[in-house]
Amino acid sequence: MIRSCRKTSFGAKMKASHTIRKVRNGSRLDGKSFHRATTNGTTSQQLFPKGGRSAHYHSFAWRATNIFTDLVSSKKNNLDAVNSIHYRSSTSSPSAYSSMNDPHPTLFGTNRMNIDAQLRADVRTMGSMLGKIIAEHSGNEMLDKIERLRTLSKAWRKVGDARKNSSSNNKARVTADKEFASISSFVSSLSNQELLIISRAFTHFCAIANAAENHHRSRKNEEMLRESVRLVNTTAETAKGKSIEMPSPVCALGTQPDSCGSIIPALLKEPYNLTPEEVHETLLNQKVEIVLTAHPTEVNRRTLLDKHHRIQLLLTEADNQRRHGDCTPYQKKLLDESLEREISLIWQSDELARSKPTVQTEAEMGTLVIENVMWKALPQYLRKLNATMISELGGTQFSLPLDATPFQISSWMGGDRDGNPNVTPTVTREVCYTNRYRAAKLLTKDLEDIYSRLSTTYCSADFRSAISDRDAREPYRAFLEPIIAKLKLTSAWAKQELHNAQSSCDDKHAPTAAIRADDVYTSKAQLMDELLMVHRSLCDTGNELTANGRVADLIRNLWSFGLSLIPLDVRQESDRHTEALD
Numbered sequence: 001m002i003r004s005c006r007k008t009s010f011g012a013k014m015k016a017s018h019t020i021r022k023v024r025n026g027s028r029l030d031g032k033s034f035h036r037a038t039t040n041g042t043t044s045q046q047l048f049p050k051g052g053r054s055a056h057y058h059s060f061a062w063r064a065t066n067i068f069t070d071l072v073s074s075k076k077n078n079l080d081a082v083n084s085i086h087y088r089s090s091t092s093s094p095s096a097y098s099s100m101n102d103p104h105p106t107l108f109g110t111n112r113m114n115i116d117a118q119l120r121a122d123v124r125t126m127g128s129m130l131g132k133i134i135a136e137h138s139g140n141e142m143l144d145k146i147e148r149l150r151t152l153s154k155a156w157r158k159v160g161d162a163r164k165n166s167s168s169n170n171k172a173r174v175t176a177d178k179e180f181a182s183i184s185s186f187v188s189s190l191s192n193q194e195l196l197i198i199s200r201a202f203t204h205f206c207a208i209a210n211a212a213e214n215h216h217r218s219r220k221n222e223e224m225l226r227e228s229v230r231l232v233n234t235t236a237e238t239a240k241g242k243s244i245e246m247p248s249p250v251c252a253l254g255t256q257p258d259s260c261g262s263i264i265p266a267l268l269k270e271p272y273n274l275t276p277e278e279v280h281e282t283l284l285n286q287k288v289e290i291v292l293t294a295h296p297t298e299v300n301r302r303t304l305l306d307k308h309h310r311i312q313l314l315l316t317e318a319d320n321q322r323r324h325g326d327c328t329p330y331q332k333k334l335l336d337e338s339l340e341r342e343i344s345l346i347w348q349s350d351e352l353a354r355s356k357p358t359v360q361t362e363a364e365m366g367t368l369v370i371e372n373v374m375w376k377a378l379p380q381y382l383r384k385l386n387a388t389m390i391s392e393l394g395g396t397q398f399s400l401p402l403d404a405t406p407f408q409i410s411s412w413m414g415g416d417r418d419g420n421p422n423v424t425p426t427v428t429r430e431v432c433y434t435n436r437y438r439a440a441k442l443l444t445k446d447l448e449d450i451y452s453r454l455s456t457t458y459c460s461a462d463f464r465s466a467i468s469d470r471d472a473r474e475p476y477r478a479f480l481e482p483i484i485a486k487l488k489l490t491s492a493w494a495k496q497e498l499h500n501a502q503s504s505c506d507d508k509h510a511p512t513a514a515i516r517a518d519d520v521y522t523s524k525a526q527l528m529d530e531l532l533m534v535h536r537s538l539c540d541t542g543n544e545l546t547a548n549g550r551v552a553d554l555i556r557n558l559w560s561f562g563l564s565l566i567p568l569d570v571r572q573e574s575d576r577h578t579e580a581l582d
Contacts, residue, residue: 099124100131100147100205107318107339108332115223122212122315127205129340133347138197145194146201152183204346211308215315221254228255252384252391260385264392276393283389284404291569292369292411294362301353302368307342309372314339359422363413363431367438370409370566375442378407378560379553402535402555409561415568426501428568433498439565440491443527444484446554451480453550454534456543463537476534483530490520490563524562531555 105128112118135143156179159172190198253261267274274282318335321327357365386400414431417423454476464475472478493515521527531554538547 099127100134100150100201101143102128102131105129105132105340106332106336107315108322108327108336112322115220118219118319119212119216122216123209126208126212126311126339126343129343130201130204130208130347133340133344134197134201137347142194142197145190146198149183149186149198150202152179152186155179156183200347200351203351204343207304207308208311208343208346211311212315215312218316219319224256225254228261252387261388261392264388268392276398280389280393280398283385283406284401286406287408288406289408289410292366292409292413292566293416294359294366294413301349301351302365303349304346304351305368306372307346307349311339311342314342359414359420359427360430360434363411364434366411366413367435367565370561371438371442374409375557375561379556382406382556383553402532402552403559405556405559407560410567410569412569412571415570418571418573426504428570429501430498432564432568433494433501435565436563437491437494437498439561439563440487440494440521442565443554443558443563444487444491446550446557447480447484447487450534450550450554451477451484454480454546456546458541458543460537460540463533463540466533476537479530479534483527486519486521487527489515493517493520521563524558527563528555528558531558 102124105125107122107125109121109125111121111124131143131146134146156176159176159179187195253259255262257263264279266272267279268276314335321331321335382400382404385406389398389400390396414423414428455474456476457473459475463479464470467475467479468482469478496515531551535547535551535555538544538551
């Protein structure tokens with residue numbers, strides 16, 4: 001969904017006719033060629049023109065075969081996770097269970113000796129839970145067919161790799177062609193319903209493997225941070241009584257070569273020799289813009305994205321429990337059951353939206369990234385950057401100001417009219433009001449959290465003079481209460497204006513005007529002044545620690561996202577601008 005992430009999975013497309021010819025002739029076809037055939041618009045009837053099967057069957061057959069070949073030619077981490085597990089025979093030992101039929105899947109197995117083994121273990125655990133659920137709903141025979149086809153695909157890939165490294169390429173090619181013929185024959189023997197179940201099984205297996213891989217990336221980052229701390233502690237012991245240059249004691253952003261925790265101190269040394277003032281000024285002037293777009297291939301429903309997010313939270317909780325080593329059997333059981341519950345709900349949910357998404361729904365999917373990720377991640381990162389700047393540059397005078405906004409977020413969804421006739425002025429207005437409604441909701445939630453925390457009875461004299469009830473026992477709560485009420489009114493106003501925007505093109509909606517714009521927040525400066533008053537009062541009364549916690553996080557989010565949550569880039573074909581100017 002983020003523009004910078006859009007890319008083609010493989011290189012230039014292979015011509016569809018060449019691909020069709022190879023499939024019809026029974027020739028070996030690698031996973032990339034299969035993928036390219038589908039992206040070139042090849043139909044199942046072209047690929048399998050004979051055999052007496054319906055077009056419906058061909059569609060399922062082609063989709064299933066494509067999923068299997070995509071699986072065996074997917075990303076390296078997924079391959080490592082899948083290839084490390086073997087198909088179970090009737091006499092297999094427990095260690096030989098595959099990634100979908102381990103009889104006792106758990107997040108707390110003994111096969112987690114190193115950090116890379118944890119990814120394989122997570123994939124095995126979740127895949128086996130998926131296999132168990134499939135067997136419960138479709139029978140063990142169906143699960144055996146899924147495993148059979150996975151094993152055939154794995155064997156085909158293995159002989160294909162051997163052919164590349166073998167001097168007797170002809171023999172290896174024949175072997176590979178036989179393996180591919182076995183896959184084709186097996187797929188042809190399956191019914192429509194079986195092909196649908198198998199396609200869904202591999203689709204969801206790849207999705208949960210991706211969830212495990214995303215979590216593993218965070219896990220490795222955390223491990224590198226812990227390694228940085230161990231390096232600091234080891235160097236500190238060695239440096240006792242000696243003149244040894246010490247690494248950063250903060251390790252907020254780690255010491256990886258591509259992190260600010262490593263780059264900032266490097267800028268102060270040879271060959272750059274920048275002063276702390278120069279580095280500080282440069283950081284404050286940095287602007288990174290992240291533009292959200294509606295990706296045309298994004299088909300996952302919001303409910304599935306939420307479930308995958310909860311799966312990653314469960315994997316994180318399991319990591320914490322294993323690290324501390326004090327998890328009771330009951331706690332382990334709860335985590336395993338919670339994970340299986342999410343996977344079960346995924347399997348029983350419809351993967352695809354059954355109606356064409358509107359521009360408004362695409363925009364709502366985009367704001368989901370902000371609500372679930374950026375709203376929390378951005379202030380957390382800025383906290384870490386602030387700690388690193390203070391530590392590396394030499395004091396609090398080099399801290400990151402609250403109004404510093406090195407990141408800017410914007411969106412094309414709802415404003416990109418270049419070639420999209422569905423993006424009308426009314427649609428843009430609706431998206432803007434929807435974003436304001438969501439921003440007010442997020443701000444209200446955070447302010448209510450701050451309200452519950454600030455029970456202190458001390459405040460500065462200037463702050464108390466700004467409270468309507470100057471004798472209030474809890475001044476911060478007395479000050480925040482009307483702000484929260486006004487934010488709730490702001491969200492109601494945004495919903496009212498959204499209703500009015502819809503009524504302008506729909507006779508079913510009657511316009512309303514119960515809430516006036518003068519009674520709500522329409523500028524972030526209005527709310528910002530009030531939050532800064534809270535922050536200053538806390539600092540003036542010796543509560544800097546409290547001020548620089550949740551209050552500072554909310555101020556930074558308000559600077560970054562404002563009351564509109566995300567500005568829209570209104571893009572228009574240049575001829576329209578020329579016509580308007582002429």
